[in-house]
């Protein structure tokens with residue numbers, strides 16, 4: 001009986017060991033601009049630890065040139081695989097060709113890259129356009145399509161900004177009385193979100209107030225909420241606040257009535273990325289070019305419960 005148990009254990013170990021000790025994975029991360037990004041980095045590090053993977057983590061501080069340097073250094077070190085969470089979509093072909101020449105598989109996670117898809121194994125990501133559609137539908141429903149909107153965009157050239165804006169704009173185009181009246185980038189950070197909102201509020205005329213702030217992520221929305229409060233306006237009531245991510249701080253803001261809705265973006269992208277790498281290094285090249293994740297719309301109604309759940313994780 002004891003022997004029977006022992007043999008499958010060895011077999012299991014042998015099967016699962018293609019990503020064991022010696023496997024080295026380089027991960028080029030965008031930066032730490034938002035709470036969502038920090039959770040994503042932690043999820044990848046935790047998953048690497050649990051799988052005994054030697055993870056080489058590089059924080060690009062929101063600069064593509066740092067990412068390119070990091071990827072070149074991973075190639076020089078001869079890692080077994082590379083994960084890239086790209087800052088922007090363009091400018092990736094040369095370095096991805098270098099990885100391909102070195103026979104190092106690359107997995108793209110989160111934002112997209114504009115290259116031929118033979119330069120990477122797969123992309124694991126949410127449908128950013130759909131996020132924009134979902135949050136715009138919520139807002140149009142809430143305001144019966146009458147809304148002057150202040151938009152705080154994410155990083156210029158990043159898929160999350162481009163596609164969220166496209167989805168949102170597609171929906172509001174159907175409502176003649178809904179309009180984006182101000183739009184500027186807040187680079188996905190809380191500090192910039194606040195700064196941009198302060199300038200919007202200064203430029204706004206008293207008889208044409210904003211009905212809503214549409215921020216491309218929770219972090220900028222949280223900065224904008226601060227600016228709105230400091231201007232003596234009630235966020236969540238006088239100005240509706242909508243965004244994307246679903247970070248604990250934003251659930252808290254919704255529970256307190258300061259924010260209205262968000263679309264959840266899963267930060268747990270480490271496990272699917274390592275699963276793909278495991279499969280690929282194990283010889284299975286039959287991997288789809290896009291692996292999608294989805295998220296629901298959350299509002300004030302369930303915010304307190306969601307905050308409890310998320311902050312105790």
Ligand code: AHR
Nearest residue numbers: 034036037110160188217
């Ligand atoms: O690319 C995804 C976006 O990047 C997240 O919505 C945002 O929080 C992060 O900075």
